[in-house]
Amino acid sequence: MSNHQKRLSVPNSWPVERKTETYTVKAGAGPHGEDGVPLLVLLRDVLGYVDSKKEARYALNQDSVLVNGDAISDERRPIGMFDIIAFTEREEYYRVFPDEGGRLALTPIDGDAAGSRLGKIIRKEQVSGGDFQLTLHDGTNIRIENSETPSESRADGEAVDASEYATNDSLVIDTDDKSIVAHFTYEAGALVTAVDGQHAGDIGEIDEIVVTQGSGSNTVYANNESGGFETVEEYVVVIDENFVDADSEFAAGSDAAGADDADDKAADADADKEADAE
Numbered sequence: 001m002s003n004h005q006k007r008l009s010v011p012n013s014w015p016v017e018r019k020t021e022t023y024t025v026k027a028g029a030g031p032h033g034e035d036g037v038p039l040l041v042l043l044r045d046v047l048g049y050v051d052s053k054k055e056a057r058y059a060l061n062q063d064s065v066l067v068n069g070d071a072i073s074d075e076r077r078p079i080g081m082f083d084i085i086a087f088t089e090r091e092e093y094y095r096v097f098p099d100e101g102g103r104l105a106l107t108p109i110d111g112d113a114a115g116s117r118l119g120k121i122i123r124k125e126q127v128s129g130g131d132f133q134l135t136l137h138d139g140t141n142i143r144i145e146n147s148e149t150p151s152e153s154r155a156d157g158e159a160v161d162a163s164e165y166a167t168n169d170s171l172v173i174d175t176d177d178k179s180i181v182a183h184f185t186y187e188a189g190a191l192v193t194a195v196d197g198q199h200a201g202d203i204g205e206i207d208e209i210v211v212t213q214g215s216g217s218n219t220v221y222a223n224n225e226s227g228g229f230e231t232v233e234e235y236v237v238v239i240d241e242n243f244v245d246a247d248s249e250f251a252a253g254s255d256a257a258g259a260d261d262a263d264d265k266a267a268d269a270d271a272d273k274e275a276d277a278e
Contacts, residue, residue: 015037016041098201167186168186191239199230220235
């Protein structure tokens with residue numbers, strides 16, 4: 001296997017220019033599979049914090065660059081969807097989020113938001129002892145103690161019923177102790193983002209999930225202000241309003257919601273005027 005990576009053949013998710021140079025750094029072993037972007041690409045080509053691999057290695061040796069709460073020393077470490085990158089000395093924090101076209105982009109977040117990350121459950125299986133193991137999209141494994149006693153798997157220490165978790169659900173994981181902070185169920189009405197395919201980067205609320213008989217992928221229909229989109233189940237991830245832009249129709253306290261409130265108030269005012277006139 002070659003140790004070189006041509007720019008023209010990199011995955012579509014990599015945020016690199018393909019025709020400026022012939023080669024780029026090849027991703028090392030780690031999470032996210034072949035779609036993972038080497039950390040060096042983000043440091044050098046996206047953020048511009050370093051000019052060379054040598055400078056990147058020096059910076060990483062200072063333990064000032066954290067990925068999901070862990071100091072990283074390998075500049076080829078793959079970075080992928082929903083990873084949290086922290087630059088402690090700069091006090092800068094980013095979430096890796098799929099942009100239009102499926103290309104990974106860095107979204108600035110605050111320090112509090114950097115304390116947890118999102119993960120999609122892609123597999124659930126029972127392990128020895130009767131417990132359950134949840135595998136997330138980046139390869140992270142979470143063991144769930146299926147009991148009525150308080151569990152270390154939950155940040156609040158509440159008892160865990162493994163039946164409440166299913167594939168395609170999303171979990172928010174604490175970056176320090178890997179406990180479950182929040183759980184988003186994959187169902188009609190859930191807020192999702194498409195992370196691959198023609199609609200990558202689109203956000204909407206699930207209107208319908210059509211189950212396909214046999215080995216074919218289930219189809220998801222989602223609604224948004226642009227009319228909605230249709231994609232396969234594997235391409236969507238359940239999120240909440242904290243993962244969308246502040247000006248999005250799905251953001252908490254968005255302008256769309258404010259407009260609805262304003263319309264309601266205006267209607268109430270008109271009704272009051274009519275009552276006074278009578």
